[in-house]
Amino acid sequence: xxxxxxxxxxxxxxxxxxxxxxxxxxxxxxxxxxxxxxxxxxxxxxxxxxxxxxxxxxxxxxxxxxxxxxxxxxxxxxxxxxxxxxxxxxxxxxxxxxxxxxxxxxxxxxxxxxxxxxxxxxxxxxxxxxxxxxxxxxxxxxxxxxxxxxxxxxxxxxxxxxxxxxxxxxxxxxxxxxxxxxxxxxxxxxxxxxxxxxxxxxxxxxxxxxxxxxxxxxxxxxxxxxxxxxxxxxxxxxxxxxxxxxxxxxxxxxxxxxxxxxxxxxxxxxxxxxxxxxxxxxxxxxxxxxxxxxxxxxxxxxxxxxxxxxxxxxxxxxxxxxxxxxxxxxxxxxxxxxxxxxxxxxxxxxxxxxxxxxxxxxxxxxxxxxxxxxxxxxxxxxxxxxxxxxxxxxxxxxxxxxxxxxxxxxxxxxxxxxxxxxxxxxxxxxxxxxxxxxxxxxxxxxxxxxxxxxxxxxxxxxxxxxxxxxxxxxxxxxxxxxxxxxxxxxx
Numbered sequence: 028x029x030x031x032x033x034x035x036x037x038x039x040x041x042x043x044x045x046x047x048x049x050x051x052x053x054x055x056x057x058x059x060x061x062x063x064x065x066x067x068x069x070x071x072x073x074x075x076x077x078x079x080x081x082x083x084x085x086x087x088x089x090x091x092x093x094x095x096x097x098x099x100x101x102x103x104x105x106x107x108x109x110x111x112x113x114x115x116x117x118x119x120x121x122x123x124x125x126x127x128x129x130x131x132x133x134x135x136x137x138x139x140x141x142x143x144x145x146x147x148x149x150x151x152x153x154x155x156x157x158x159x160x161x162x163x164x165x166x167x168x169x170x171x172x173x174x175x176x177x178x179x180x181x182x183x184x185x186x187x188x189x190x191x192x193x194x195x196x197x198x199x200x201x202x203x204x205x206x207x208x209x210x211x212x213x214x215x216x217x218x219x220x221x222x223x224x225x226x227x228x229x230x231x232x233x234x235x236x237x238x239x240x241x242x243x244x245x246x247x248x249x250x251x252x253x254x255x256x257x258x259x260x261x262x263x264x265x266x267x268x269x270x271x272x273x274x275x276x277x278x279x280x281x282x283x284x285x286x287x288x289x290x291x292x293x294x295x296x297x298x299x300x301x302x303x304x305x306x307x308x309x310x311x312x313x314x315x316x317x318x319x320x321x322x323x324x325x326x327x328x329x330x331x332x333x334x335x336x337x338x339x340x341x342x343x344x345x346x347x348x349x350x351x352x353x354x355x356x357x358x359x360x361x362x363x364x365x366x367x368x369x370x371x372x373x374x375x376x377x378x379x380x381x382x383x384x385x386x387x388x389x390x391x392x393x394x395x396x397x398x399x400x401x402x403x404x405x406x407x408x409x410x411x412x413x414x415x416x417x418x419x420x421x422x423x424x425x426x427x428x429x430x431x432x433x434x435x436x437x438x439x440x441x442x443x444x445x446x447x448x449x450x451x452x453x454x455x456x457x458x459x460x461x462x463x464x465x466x467x468x469x470x471x472x473x474x475x476x477x478x479x480x481x482x483x484x485x486x487x488x489x490x491x492x493x494x495x496x497x498x499x500x501x502x503x504x505x506x507x508x509x510x511x512x513x514x515x516x517x518x
Contacts, residue, residue: 059257067274067309070268074194074276077205077267081250081258082187085150085211088247089183091218092157092176093122095243098222098345099236101239101338107164107234112164114185118173120445125177127441131436137189138292139429143213146186153179154247156413156490161237173183176345177441184416184440192420192429193261197517201417205360208413212356214404215349222328222342285445293427299509300431305422305487305516308480309415309432310439312373316411318450319380319466327402329333330387344399348406355379360417369414370481370518377474380408384467408470412440421517422484425507484518491515 096118105115111393116308136145137399160221187207221239228235259265262276298307327348332341359372383404390397415436423432450462491512508514 032421034483051124053152065272067275067279067363070272070275071195072200073267075203077265078194078258078435079191079203081254082207082293083210083213083285083390084250085146085210085254086183086187086207087213088150088243088250089153089180090211090214092180092247094214094218095157095239096173098218098342099239101328101341102222102226102236102239102422103234104169104236107236108166108169110169118166118169121170121175123178123441123444125174125444127183127438130185130441132440133261134185134430134434135292137182137280141260142186143254143260146182146190147251147253147258148180149179149182150251150254151248152251154244154249154251155169156244157247158241158244160240161233169190180438181441184437185430188416188420189429190258193280194276197239197421200420201360201363201414204413205356205364205419208356208410208416209353211409212349212352212354212406215352216346219342219346219349221346223339226339226342238244261503267303291427293425293505296425296427296507297431299425300423300428300435303423303432303509304483305480306419306432306435308476309418309481310435312473312480313412313415313436313439314371314417314443315469315476316408317440318447318469319384319405319408330402331399334392334398336395347403347421351403351406352409353472355407356413359410359414363414363417366517367482372414372475373411373477374474376407376411377470377477378471381467384463384470388463388467401431405466408473412474418517423508424511424514427504428507438506481518484516486517 033083102113104110133149140401145338153176156172156179160169160172160176163172188204191207195203221243225235225239228238230238259267262268262280264271265273265276268276284378328341328345331344332338355376359376363369363372381405386397386401386404387509388401390401392398419429419432419436447462450465491514508516
């Protein structure tokens with residue numbers, strides 16, 4: 028046992044070995060021999076049942092928190108808060124400015140504090156902030172709570188990527204990313220249902236949208252408490268596993284060659300992350316695929332209402348957007364889990380996004396069915412982001428470098444959403460044609476960037492002629508992908 032491993036007194040068994048046969052840059056890695064008398068599939072299922080639901084509900088609630096402002100707008104928020112001009116767009120922009128700026132302190136928090144506490148207490152605090160939104164009655168007060176909410180929710184994707192890579196092998200992680208990321212579609216569906224339900228509230232003093240924020244905020248607080256008490260920080264701390272099972276999980280993780288959580292921040296890994304073209308291309312793809320989320324997160328209900336529907340109809344007609352998000356996410360991540368290339372999955376998702384944005388942009392405003400179809404198809408772009416998350420989790424090694432890369436991707440997501448709402452200008456209402464054409468162009472560019480990344484990663488793998496060695500010592504030494512000659516990139 029390495030001296031660097033002092034979290035447990037258990038004996039660490041020999042690590043898995045590499046099963047030869049590398050296709051499209053991915054290794055097929057399995058435990059060797061009969062060292063462990065453990066049913067691996069049953070063990071992974073138990074981990075799934077404990078870890079994945081908590082991640083799913085965290086992602087669902089944070090997306091619901093973001094999208095509720097969309098539904099509240101058609102429920103009378105703008106009128107009750109006396110919003111005018113582009114103030115609603117600026118509320119969305121302020122949220123993501125705070126989101127981007129908070130990636131630095133949140134990254135430090137993730138490095139220094141155990142993952143369940145860093146994530147759980149953020150969820151609890153943003154639940155309190157969501158509840159406070161119900162008390163807002165002006166642009167200034169709404170702006171303040173949106174800034175606080177953005178800063179707190181900045182933790183979400185970096186923490187969930189780190190949790191996933193802490194528990195799963197690279198070859199099995201993609202479907203798990205897909206499951207928790209389906210919280211995005213779940214948030215869209217639940218938001219539509221809640222909006223429809225709370226529009227039946229007739230109180231003049233405590234309007235339906237205010238009551239909706241209180242209820243959702245309370246649920247956030249409950250989920251945050253569950254994360255704090257029931258999510259293990261790492262396999263060594265998992266009370267639902269035996270000592271032998273903990274040892275086996277660690278042996279499985281050695282095949283990732285990406286290390287385990289470390290509290291010591293390494294400056295050299297931060298610098299390497301900022302100099303890595305792989306990460307910058309992932310950031311570019313994130314910006315390009317996230318720009319359309321201005322439609323999905325902030326303006327979809329408003330656009331649907333402008334097609335001639337009532338607020339209640341707009342809420343219900345936005346539900347299929349969530350269904351499309353879930354289906355595209357699951358198809359993409361399951362396909363990747365079965366060996367389909369990530370870059371080609373992104374190109375495939377770009378196609379319906381382009382078709383949808385073309386329908387929204389160029390169809391006659393009286394063609395309600397075609398315009399709705401366009402909005403639904405644009406939701407396919409949401410699945411691209413989960414592939415970026417899985418790419419970061421699989422292709423970035425070194426805990427500090429991984430935290431930095433996750434922060435860079437999350438900040439890129441925020442930057443795209445800062446730009447996105449600003450393409451929806453009041454003088455372009457009700458059709459917002461310039462914004463819709465922007466979606467079409469950036470979606471096409473996302474496909475081009477994915478092809479460029481595939482070429483880069485293939486070139487890097489070709490340069491590395493060293494043997495791929497699976498050594499459990501890597502878990503404790505924490506080398507980066509750039510400094511580990513045996514590391515192979517997945518594309």
